[in-house]
Amino acid sequence: xxxxxxxxxxxxxxILAFAPEADFDALDPGRPFRDELDIDSFxxxxxxxxxHEKLGVDIPEADYGKVLTLDAMLDYLEARLGAx
Amino acid sequence: xIEFRMPSLGADMEDGTLVEWRVSPGDAVERGQVVCxxxxxxxxxxxxxxxxxxxxxxxxxxxxxxxxGAPLALLAEGGEDWQAVAAATSGQxxxxxxxxxxxxxxxxxxxxxxxxxxxxxxxxxASPPPGLPPRASPAARRRAAELGVDLAALAANLAGAPIRIxxxxxxxxxxxxxxSASAPTGxxxxxxxxxxxxxxxARAPQQAMRDAIAAAMARSNREIPHYxxxxxxxxxxxxAWLEAFNAxxxxxxxxxxxxxVLRAIAQALREVPDLNGSYVDGHFRRSEAIHIGVVTALRxxxxxxxxxxxxxxxxxxxxxxxxxxxxxxxxxxQLRSSDLADSTITVSNMGDLGVETVYGVIYPPQVALVxxxxxxxxPVVRDGAVVAARTMHVTLSGxxxxxxxxxxxRFLSALRERLExxxxx
Numbered sequence: 001x002x003x004x005x006x007x008x009x010x011x012x013x014x015i016l017a018f019a020p021e022a023d024f025d026a027l028d029p030g031r032p033f034r035d036e037l038d039i040d041s042f043x044x045x046x047x048x049x050x051x052h053e054k055l056g057v058d059i060p061e062a063d064y065g066k067v068l069t070l071d072a073m074l075d076y077l078e079a080r081l082g083a084x
Numbered sequence: 085x086i087e088f089r090m091p092s093l094g095a096d097m098e099d100g101t102l103v104e105w106r107v108s109p110g111d112a113v114e115r116g117q118v119v120c121x122x123x124x125x126x127x128x129x130x131x132x133x134x135x136x137x138x139x140x141x142x143x144x145x146x147x148x149x150x151x152x153g154a155p156l157a158l159l160a161e162g163g164e165d166w167q168a169v170a171a172a173t174s175g176q177x178x179x180x181x182x183x184x185x186x187x188x189x190x191x192x193x194x195x196x197x198x199x200x201x202x203x204x205x206x207x208x209x210a211s212p213p214p215g216l217p218p219r220a221s222p223a224a225r226r227r228a229a230e231l232g233v234d235l236a237a238l239a240a241n242l243a244g245a246p247i248r249i250x251x252x253x254x255x256x257x258x259x260x261x262x263x264s265a266s267a268p269t270g271x272x273x274x275x276x277x278x279x280x281x282x283x284x285x286a287r288a289p290q291q292a293m294r295d296a297i298a299a300a301m302a303r304s305n306r307e308i309p310h311y312x313x314x315x316x317x318x319x320x321x322x323x324a325w326l327e328a329f330n331a332x333x334x335x336x337x338x339x340x341x342x343x344x345v346l347r348a349i350a351q352a353l354r355e356v357p358d359l360n361g362s363y364v365d366g367h368f369r370r371s372e373a374i375h376i377g378v379v380t381a382l383r384x385x386x387x388x389x390x391x392x393x394x395x396x397x398x399x400x401x402x403x404x405x406x407x408x409x410x411x412x413x414x415x416x417x418q419l420r421s422s423d424l425a426d427s428t429i430t431v432s433n434m435g436d437l438g439v440e441t442v443y444g445v446i447y448p449p450q451v452a453l454v455x456x457x458x459x460x461x462x463p464v465v466r467d468g469a470v471v472a473a474r475t476m477h478v479t480l481s482g483x484x485x486x487x488x489x490x491x492x493x494r495f496l497s498a499l500r501e502r503l504e505x506x507x508x509x
Contacts, residue, residue: 018415045335058334062331
């Protein structure tokens, strides 16, 4: 049901909700997006909350290190969604 | 009778412009209810009343620029008849308004709030008189500035109905013209015409905010003899406590480290209260309540410093809920007057930006600022051996008119104690 493109769209929309100026065309998906998009720990928590609500995936704090780039985030979400 | 006055939303605020009333004569208002919107250098702020009553008379009219303390409205107290208050104060209100040396905005052609005839208040459905700022929610104003939507033109299209954020976004979509899939084909595109040569409307409010920050910081550097102290604090124990707390909780219930630090700061201030309060007219007034102003950078540029109230009385989950609420409103341009009025100390957390050490400028009339740097694994010595441990550089900027380094050192020591042994807190 959830293709990678669909997952990407959910992540992008969730970030745009608090960072409307974020330019994903200019974002290198292999680089840490928090620095690139000025996402502080408060906004990052909002992102994790939004992904939990929209995708049903609860990313535990211990896994925050695995979702630092957009590519890594999509790999992680794809794996978790596929495993269900 | 209660006078509802232009509030002071920080030491740097001299005046504000009334944007709109949210109440009408005869309305009962509760403590904490938003009664009007005031435009300030910090953006449009929802202003609350701190006393309950019934609105008797609106003294100020939308579009009026009024100094802090000028009467905006008169409220009847419990037991008073609002119509009697309105009638009895008809001359008085006009005189007071004149006394307050009302500065009118150059463009405002509105008549002064007319005494004696409350029914002369413009009908809520009518178009605002020319020259008055259009009626729009603070969020809608902010969105309009972001999208470059002309609120005045939009107000004309909406025939004076209050502008909501959806209206702004629709207008922005329509202004985008033929490229927008939803634009009507064939007919003229409704909404304000684009004027590429006009100055960006987002520029002005940002410049006003920059001016306000500059005024407050220039005053601070001119008047406050600062001293600076720093300490590297081992936060492994606090982080371990927090990681265990968050481990079993869904994202929406997780607590951020900064909430834990704010709580520890508040507890340290209870032990060292001379850093918490205000310095006014040559005297320090200690505050019993601990309201921490949290420096919040805005994505459009500039910053606001909303207060988190009674930090010392909140357990971490409750503190996190309050922090989430106030930061969300700060970042979406929906602050209320109570968010900005009464901080007793400021915390600047720049760790997320990779800053090691903050050398903060005190926000007058406060007498101290706590700076938080980046949490990172650094070498520390334990039992004679060098090991890696996560630490944070905490700084204190203090006001030498009120305290010396000794007091500042006690504070940092108390804070260290709280953060190194969170189970004792």
